[in-house]
Amino acid sequence: MSLGRLIERLAQLVPVLLGVSAIVFLMMALTPGDPVEIMLGDQHVTEEQERALRHDMGLDLPPHERFVKFLANAAQGNFGQSFFHRQPVMDVIASRLPATIELSLVALVLALATAIPLGVLAAVKKDSWLDRAATVTSLFGVSLPGFWFGILLLMLFAVHLQVLPVAGRAGYESEVAPITHLLLIDTLLRGRLDAFLDALSHIILPAVTLGLPMAAILTRVTRTSMLEVLDQDYVTFARAKGLRRRAVLAKHALKNALIPTVTVAAIETGSLLGGNMVVETVFGWPGLGRLVVESIFVRNYPLVQAAVLIYAITYVMLNFLADVLYTVLNPRVRL
Amino acid sequence: MSAVPAAARPARSPVLENLAAFAASKLSLTCAVLVLGCVVLAIAAPLVAPHDPNEADLFRRLQPPAWMEGGEIAYLLGCDALGRDIASRIIYGARISIFIGAAVILVATTIGVLAGLAAGYLRGWVDVAISRLVDILLGFPYLIFAIALIAMTGPGLQNIILALAYKEWVIPCRVVRGETLAARELEYVEAARALGGSSRYIMWREILPNILSPVIVVSTVRMAHVIILEASLSFLGLGVQPPTASWGSMVADGRAFMLDAWWVSTFPGLAILVLVLSINVVSQGLRDAFDPRMRR
Numbered sequence: 001m002s003l004g005r006l007i008e009r010l011a012q013l014v015p016v017l018l019g020v021s022a023i024v025f026l027m028m029a030l031t032p033g034d035p036v037e038i039m040l041g042d043q044h045v046t047e048e049q050e051r052a053l054r055h056d057m058g059l060d061l062p063p064h065e066r067f068v069k070f071l072a073n074a075a076q077g078n079f080g081q082s083f084f085h086r087q088p089v090m091d092v093i094a095s096r097l098p099a100t101i102e103l104s105l106v107a108l109v110l111a112l113a114t115a116i117p118l119g120v121l122a123a124v125k126k127d128s129w130l131d132r133a134a135t136v137t138s139l140f141g142v143s144l145p146g147f148w149f150g151i152l153l154l155m156l157f158a159v160h161l162q163v164l165p166v167a168g169r170a171g172y173e174s175e176v177a178p179i180t181h182l183l184l185i186d187t188l189l190r191g192r193l194d195a196f197l198d199a200l201s202h203i204i205l206p207a208v209t210l211g212l213p214m215a216a217i218l219t220r221v222t223r224t225s226m227l228e229v230l231d232q233d234y235v236t237f238a239r240a241k242g243l244r245r246r247a248v249l250a251k252h253a254l255k256n257a258l259i260p261t262v263t264v265a266a267i268e269t270g271s272l273l274g275g276n277m278v279v280e281t282v283f284g285w286p287g288l289g290r291l292v293v294e295s296i297f298v299r300n301y302p303l304v305q306a307a308v309l310i311y312a313i314t315y316v317m318l319n320f321l322a323d324v325l326y327t328v329l330n331p332r333v334r335l
Numbered sequence: 336m337s338a339v340p341a342a343a344r345p346a347r348s349p350v351l352e353n354l355a356a357f358a359a360s361k362l363s364l365t366c367a368v369l370v371l372g373c374v375v376l377a378i379a380a381p382l383v384a385p386h387d388p389n390e391a392d393l394f395r396r397l398q399p400p401a402w403m404e405g406g407e408i409a410y411l412l413g414c415d416a417l418g419r420d421i422a423s424r425i426i427y428g429a430r431i432s433i434f435i436g437a438a439v440i441l442v443a444t445t446i447g448v449l450a451g452l453a454a455g456y457l458r459g460w461v462d463v464a465i466s467r468l469v470d471i472l473l474g475f476p477y478l479i480f481a482i483a484l485i486a487m488t489g490p491g492l493q494n495i496i497l498a499l500a501y502k503e504w505v506i507p508c509r510v511v512r513g514e515t516l517a518a519r520e521l522e523y524v525e526a527a528r529a530l531g532g533s534s535r536y537i538m539w540r541e542i543l544p545n546i547l548s549p550v551i552v553v554s555t556v557r558m559a560h561v562i563i564l565e566a567s568l569s570f571l572g573l574g575v576q577p578p579t580a581s582w583g584s585m586v587a588d589g590r591a592f593m594l595d596a597w598w599v600s601t602f603p604g605l606a607i608l609v610l611v612l613s614i615n616v617v618s619q620g621l622r623d624a625f626d627p628r629m630r631r
């Protein structure tokens with residue numbers, strides 16, 4: 001893809017991002033209740049102090065100016081104070097973000113590691129028992145409610161077999177000096193195998209729960225695209241040339257069959273964000289998703305607003321990345 | 336009677352033809368019957384449920400299912416922490432899941448079809464406005480959008496339906512817009528235009544009946560998705576509020592008793608799985624029947 005087209009495609013994101021911001025702003029503005037009263041809670045302040053606070057928060061401005069101020073602040077990562085934590089919203093979010101990123105990445109890796117071999121095998125052995133098993137498994141994968149599947153896993157592995165921890169994230173942040181803030185990587189980089197294994201045992205159940213629907217979708221996508229590729233003339237030709245079946249699959253078919261898988265994986269990574277809220281709640285995982293759910297119940301709206309905007313921007317960017325990836329991997333398609 | 340020549344027989348509509356192809360698959364048909372069974376159970380809940388779903392009996396607190404020691408046949412699936420009959424609550428909970436699923440899909444499909452037809456047929460600024468709005472709404476992860484809206488408006492049946500429908504309509508809208516764009520160039524639409532048909536007539540009477548198949552398929556797939564979303568919201572405490580039984584909140588209630596009362600969470604979750612799985616199989620069957628190219 002040429003640089004010009006990339007810039008053009010990036011420019012198309014601007015109205016979408018502005019629209020997304022406008023909706024997040026509107027959600028907040030239309031919320032019943034006075035934000036100042038919610039923020040003050042039971043505290044008694046003078047009318048003067050209340051006016052000053054209202055002015056600081058920009059609530060005395062007309063709506064369009066408030067929106068511009070919101071955008072300007074958001075661009076600088078300033079979402080105000082968290083009512084509940086008494087510190088800047090971005091600081092609270094930043095402290096929870098690594099746990100969510102780590103969980104999503106592990107879920108993504110697990111999903112890809114299961115879906116690609118399963119999808120390829122199902123296509124190669126079309127209509128066999130393996131193909132049927134893959135189809136049934138993926139159908140179950142998209143139909144299982146994540147929160148319930150998570151609880152079943154907990155009941156089996158944590159409660160009955162007692163081989164994995166019940167909840168939370170391994171608490172090595174204080175012992176292992178952070179490098180990436182992702183515990184699995186940091187513990188390895190610092191040579192703490194014991195801590196790595198502990199971190200792994202904590203993350204495995206939530207990651208499996210989060211990754212399952214994605215694995216189900218990716219298995220279907222890989223199977224379908226592999227079947228299409230196997231029908232192509234160049235694959236028949238490679239086989240006719242006398243190349244071994246395995247070589248044809250690995251060198252010719254798989255490379256092209258994986259294009260849709262990679263693209264859908266990028267899009268589905270965005271949907272992991274939504275799943276995070278549920279899975280983090282089930283497993284007591286201290287990430288952003290759980291923080292948002294907790295914040296809703298204590299009406300910590302600035303935090304909810306900031307998190308929703310961050311989620312939406314990430315989602316839009318992941319979709320953009322999926323488009324770019326598709327074009328890069330498949331030069332016949334032009335954005 | 337068989338003397339009537341084939342050409343003289345009235346042609347069956349494409350939708351009916353496709354439904355006949357769908358009914359030929361035993362698995363799809365079985366799952367369709369299962370879904371229908373759930374709907375009937377939900378509608379007839381007051382007649383079918385053995386107990387009042389909200390009647391607490393602390394003497395039956397966490398009573399196990401009938402086949403376990405301490406269980407009784409009158410409380411087949413056992414009782415929850417307040418001694419309420421789980422089977423009755425599952426039957427009543429089906430009302431919430433199915434009602435919300437159907438209501439969201441009905442509202443979203445109506446809006447989506449109208450917007451998609453207008454965008455695809457009228458083009459111009461109408462298309463630009465609708466497509467931009469669709470792009471913006473697609474920028475939000477679904478559950479996060481719904482959670483944010485419910486956080487602002489508060490939980491409750493009406494708010495959940497609206498929160499889900501606000502984003503759901505973009506899916507049928509995109510499908511209908513694409514189909515309409517293709518259809519408006521076809522001969523039958525051109526012929527209707529040449530005969531002086533108004534835009535409204537062409538959209539409703541000519542295009543819509545011909546693009547219904549993909550709309551039906553998408554609606555069923557999305558219904559399964561909406562049911563899981565509603566259950567997720569209820570699980571997080573943002574769905575229908577207690578004491579009304581909903582499957583998601585029943586699973587959440589049982590979380591605290593995983594150790595010694597597995598049945599409290601397990602059965603409502605199983606109910607969600609059976610319903611969603613059946614709808615997914617039905618939708619796959621419909622897709623195969625409606626689009627033979629998909630039969631791979």
